[in-house]
Amino acid sequence: MDLLEYQGKQLFARHGIPVPSGKPAGTVEEAVAAADEIGYPCAVKAxxxxxxxxxxxGIKIANNQAEARQHAEAILGMDIRGLTVFEVWIEGASQIASEYYASVVFDRGAKAPLVMLSTxxxxxxxxxxxEDPDAIARLHVDPLLGFQDFHGRRLAYEAGVDADVVRPIGAMLKKLYNAFIAEEATLVEVNPLIITPEREVKALDAKVTLDNNALFRHPENAELRDRSAEDPQERMAKERGLTYVKLDGNIGILGNGAGLVMSTLDVVKGAGGEPANFLDAGGGSKADAITSAVEVILSDSKVTAVLFNIFGGITRCDEVxxxxxxxxxxxxxxxxxxxxxxxxxxxEGRRILAEANLPNVYTEATMDGAAARVVELAKAA
Amino acid sequence: MSILIDKNTRLVTTGITGSEGKFHTLRNRDYGTNVVAGVTPGKGGQDVDGIPVFNTIREAVDKQGANTAMIFVPPPFAADSILEAEEAGIELIIAITEGIPAHDELRAFQVIKKNGRSRLVGPNCPGILSPDKANVGIIPAGFFKPGNVGVVSRSGTLTYQVGNELAQSGFGNSTIVGIGGDPVPGTDFIDVLGLFQDDPETELIVMCGEIGGDAEERAADFIAAHVTKPVVGYIAGFTAPPGKQMGHAGAIVSGSKGTAAAKAEALEAKGVRVGRTPTEVARIAMEILGH
Incomplete structure (x- = not known):
């Protein structure tokens, strides 16, 4: 789950990571009230x-109340590359002496957290x-050992930060690492991490991705929402525990297992069809999950034919x-x-289906044959 | 021969009294796998269709000589079960459970690596099948017969699809290994490629990857340096739209965009032929082995 900037900053603040003070707002009036409270100049950020x-x-500086109102009116509801802005974050404008970069990422290749710092x-x-890979200092941290103070100093010296901020930067990295572990994130990124003229270190932006599989241990994070990124069908699928991604075509696809579903999309496309969605009904799908999945697929009015491609392992074809x-x-x-x-x-599954004799349901023995058939039916529709 | 599991496998299933754990353990036993024990805390002393159940994995090792564990417990408790198996000295731990928190996987992986006495396959994998010898996991074994093609895959159901295409073309398998699609697989492509390279029965290796990460790119380098047997690749997700971005830092780590095209290119650059569909994989295999 990807957090919005302000959700990430609020998470940072809980872990003692310095961020500019700010408030979220969903309406112009809320934005103006927040700007008045924070004081001017302030930033209005989509x-x-x-x-x-x-x-x-999507980001404007307001020097007074009139400008705060004007910017909030312009930004709330605006479309940024297909995403509607439902919320703005109002924060005190920061003075910047230097802009750095810091991140902690779950490095799948090395199977360890990777901490990066750059000036x-x-x-x-x-x-x-x-262009300049040496400008980024990198360090893998043994998760069984954790982030030590020397790790922070080493990264700060290797990145070549100003001498007077070596320790505060090191301390910041340690807090970022600890937040990454405590919140079970897969990415914590600060760009820019700023040094103010008073030599304070602050996170001016926040990009946080949380592990969906760990949300059950973090109920406060599980409640966070990003309305701008939610497609109605995707939300419906999520509520039913299905993995659904909407695509542009007209052939609804249901399969079990991400790899097979991706392969099905490739084969359907190769047969001249356009998939309407990716839907992984997951391992061990029970009958009610299949019913929900069909409902989600058909809620997309563009769908003119549907392909079920199941190769059961933990999923039982009779349940499907x-x-x-x-x-x-x-x-x-x-x-x-x-x-x-x-x-x-x-x-057993094929027998049940044959006995039910459903109207307009065609069975095929192979994946290639099924793809060719559904493409033909979708075109005839 | 085969790799990882065979007639010497002595299996213990953790989570054997759950419905899925029971269903698949009994299927594995029906196939001929030597299932020696099950573990569910609090149910020690019971049995599942004649398989003795213990409270701890340690007991299953001490009393039944278990050397392989299949992890079937729910995600919040699965990493704990993996660590319990490692501590009990289990040599091969096969974790089927899907949805284990990534940080749990990371710690379990690091402990296993540090202690160096166990191999973990998975999590979130379909398991391993050595046809006519043993089946550990959820692979529908009826589709496969013994033979000379080794299969390694990140995706369960895709493994069955590709394996089935090979079977229809007359190929059998030495071993089929599902390494799983999670962020921290206990065993990577390169580990399994190395095992197949050393297995005299395996004459051709099929490797099924998918978008995301850089495991396929690393495998391509490994193949060039260490694998003399022919390898046929398959990558799922050529037409998949860019998924949820991991953020810029993720792209730096992988050193690749993680696309199917980039992966296929990396493999082809090292002389590995890549089928664009599961059917084409079987066709290429036939060309190479001259069936």
């Missing part, structure tokens, strides 16, 4: 998860990594067949379904 919002008009902050860090029958009795779909069942209890 809360959407997209890089370069400043250049697209080239405030810009696209990928570009820095490409029962779920499809239940879905038909509840939803009475008008589009054709192509079903391919292989794997655990497949004979």
């Amino acid at each position: 809360q959407v998860q997209i890089g370069g919002r400043g250049k697209l008009g 080239k902050g405030g810009m696209d860090i990928e570009a820095v990594a490409d 067949a029962r779920g499809l029958i239940e879905a038909f009795s509840q939803l009475n779909p008008s589009v054709p379904f192509v079903v391919r069942l292989d794997g655990t209890n497949d004979v």
Whole structure:
């Protein structure tokens, strides 16, 4: 789960990481009241998860109440690369002497947290990594040992930060690492991390990704929402515990297991079709999960045909067949379904489906055959 | 021969009294896997269809000589179960559980690495199948027969799909290994590629990857340096839209964009042929082995 900037800053503040004081606002009146309370000049910042919002008009400085109102009116509701701005974050404008970059990331390759620090902050860090990789100091931390003070000093010296801020930067990195561990994040990124003219160290931005699998241990994080990033079908799927990604085409896809579903999308596209979605019904799908999944797929009005591609391991094909029958009795779909069942209890599943004799349901023996059939049916629709 | 599991496997299932744990353990036993014990705290002394249940993995090792553990407990408790198996001296730990918190996986992995006495396969994997010898996990074994093709894959169901295409083309398998799709797989492509390289029965290796991370790119380098047997690749997700970005820091770490095209390119640059569909993988395998 990706947090909005202000959600990340509030998380930082809980871990003693210095951030500018600010308040979130969902309406113009709330924004003006927040700006009055924080004082002028202040920044009005669009809360959407997209890089370069400043250049697209999503960040403005207000020097007085009239400007705060004007900026809040302009930014709230604006569209930034397809995302609607539902919230702004009002924070005191900061004076900047230097801009650095700091992050802690879950390094899958090294299987350890990686801490990075650079004095080239405030810009696209990928570009820095490409053009000047030595400008980024990196250190893998043994998670069984944790982040030690010397780690912070080492990174600060290697990155070449100003001598007077070596210790405060080290302390900041330690707090970022501890927040990364305590909140079970997979990414904590600060760009820019600023040094003020008074030589204070502050996180001027916050990018935090939390591990969805650990949210059960962090109920306060599980409640955080980003309305700008929620597609109605995706939200519906999430509430039902399904992994759904909406795409642009007209062929609804349901499969079990992310790899097989991705492969199904590739094969359908190769057969000349356009998938309407990615839907992984997950391992061990029970009949009711299949019924929910069909409901989610059909809630997209563009869908003209649906492909079920199941290769059961932990998923039992008989459960899938029962779920499809239940879905038909509840939803009475008008589009054709192509079903391919292989794997655990497949004979039973195919028997159940054959006996039910559902209208407009076609079974296919292979993935390639099923893809070709659904493409044909979708085009005929 | 085969790798990792065979007739010498003595399996203990943790979470054997749960419905999934029981269902798949009994299927594994029906296949011929030597299942010697189950573990569920508080249910020691009971049995599951004749399989003795113990309160701890230590007891299953001491009393039944278990050397392989299959982890089937729910995600919040799974890392604890992996660590318990490691502490009990289990050589091979196969974690089927999906949805284990990433930081739990990280600590479990680091402990296993530090102590150096166990191998972890998974988590979030379908397990391992050595046809006609042993099946540990949830792979539907009926589709596969013994043979000379080793399969290693990040995705469970994709493994079955590709394995099935190979079977339809007349190939059998030495061993099929699902390494799982989680951020911290206990065993990587390169570990399994090395095992297949050393296995006399394996003549061709099929490696199924997917978008994200850089495990396929690292495997490509490993193949170039250490694998003399032919390898056929498959990558799922050519048409997948860019997923949720891990943020800029993630892209720096991987040193790659993590796309299917980048991975296929990395493999092809090292002479590995990459099938664009599971069917094409089987076709390439036939060309190479001359069936």
